[in-house]
Amino acid sequence: MLAALLLTGCIANGGGSAAGVTSPPVTIADAPASHAPLETTQASTKIPVYWIGRSKEEVYLYREFRDISSDGNPVTTALKIMMSEKPLDHDFFTPWQAPENLATSISGKNVITVDISRDAFNSNLDAGMAQRAVQQLVYTATAAASSSGLINSGQQIQVVILVDGHTDYMAFGQVKLGQPMERNASLVAPLWIIDPQEETTLPTGVVKFNGRSTDSSKPVSWQILQENNKGEKTSLFTGQTQATGDPGQYGVFNFSAQLKAGKYELRVSQVDEAGATIETSTDTRIFNVG
Incomplete structure (x- = not known):
């Protein structure tokens, strides 16, 4: 088995240029400083x-x-x-x-x-x-x-x-x-990965992942994929974890997996009350093991 999941408060299911970028307008009402x-x-x-x-x-x-x-x-x-x-x-x-x-x-x-x-x-x-x-x-x-x-x-x-x-x-x-x-608290991403950072190379064995979410009441879904030498990605594991902190406030989340040498992608997203992934909250990270 390529990777063995280490359950740490998770539910596991094995398995830049600005050119041309437009953005929604920002209003003062969107900016409660105490929430940033x-x-x-x-x-x-x-x-x-x-x-x-x-x-x-x-x-x-x-x-x-x-x-x-x-x-x-x-x-x-x-x-x-x-x-x-x-x-x-x-x-x-x-x-x-x-x-x-x-x-x-x-x-x-x-x-x-x-x-x-x-x-x-x-x-x-x-x-x-x-x-x-x-x-x-x-x-x-x-x-x-x-x-x-x-x-x-x-x-x-x-x-x-x-x-x-x-x-x-x-x-x-x-x-x-x-x-x-x-x-302006409305402009910061709802969720992002802290570790590993992009293109980091980590030793084989237990790999620790952590990130932060603006709303601790929303579960965080995650997925680990491995990329082969043709650039094709295969999903290895998916799961959910919960960020620490009071509901509606900022919190951090973490989980671990044991991985062998290879190139991987981590994807994380917040989950809504209906259990669906909130696509606009997704963050991804490419990293290497070995």
């Missing part, structure tokens, strides 16, 4: 960075952790990665361009100020995508500040975006900047 919790402080050489990705007809923000050195301002570093590098996951993208100038600072009132040059906005975006791009910056700046301990994650945090030192710039010709902004 910050990352917790962690002693690590990795930093959280947010990207944009599509799940069926929806377009959401997704998070990856990137390796960094211990030197430098973590907020500036995270934003440089967001604007200048490609996501690890090929399903994600960034509409930002590498800026000539980028500086950040944090006030004693938990306000992050980001000052960037206008060349960062050299992309043609519709209104919905422009709003997501601005929120991508807000999420990345606040995540980097919170995870590195520069701010108190238990307090409200805001981001002010300046362009060449000035307020009132229209980001991508669509979003007016210069006023304090908070995380």
Whole structure:
């Protein structure tokens, strides 16, 4: 048998470019900041960075952790990665361009100020995508500040975006900047995989999977597929697990499987009250074992 499932709270059944991407509009009513919790402080050489990705007809923000050195301002570093590098996951993208100038600072009132040059906005975006791009910056700046301990994650945090030192710039010709902004909870993906990250190679044996869901009351369905040398994928296992946390709130989920050497894909989705997979909540991850 190629893989043996290790049951850890699961029900098992054996078995980026932004070009051409449009997005739904965003309204202020969609944005309860209290429902978009910050990352917790962690002693690590990795930093959280947010990207944009599509799940069926929806377009959401997704998070990856990137390796960094211990030197430098973590907020500036995270934003440089967001604007200048490609996501690890090929399903994600960034509409930002590498800026000539980028500086950040944090006030004693938990306000992050980001000052960037206008060349960062050299992309043609519709209104919905422009709003997501601005929120991508807000999420990345606040995540980097919170995870590195520069701010108190238990307090409200805001981001002010300046362009060449000035307020009132229209980001991508669509979003007016210069006023304090908070995380818009409606734009973050309902669910995503944390580990393994895209194209990671793991040792044979027990492989641990974990992720996070915006709603712990919804079960998480998962599927592990193996890819052969022709690129064909075969489903090995499917199952369900439950995210920890209070119903309706953010939570984390995890499960494990014992895998032999090979190339695999993990697919996860939230499940609705009728037991059906919510396709717009699906996240996938390609990884290797061996």
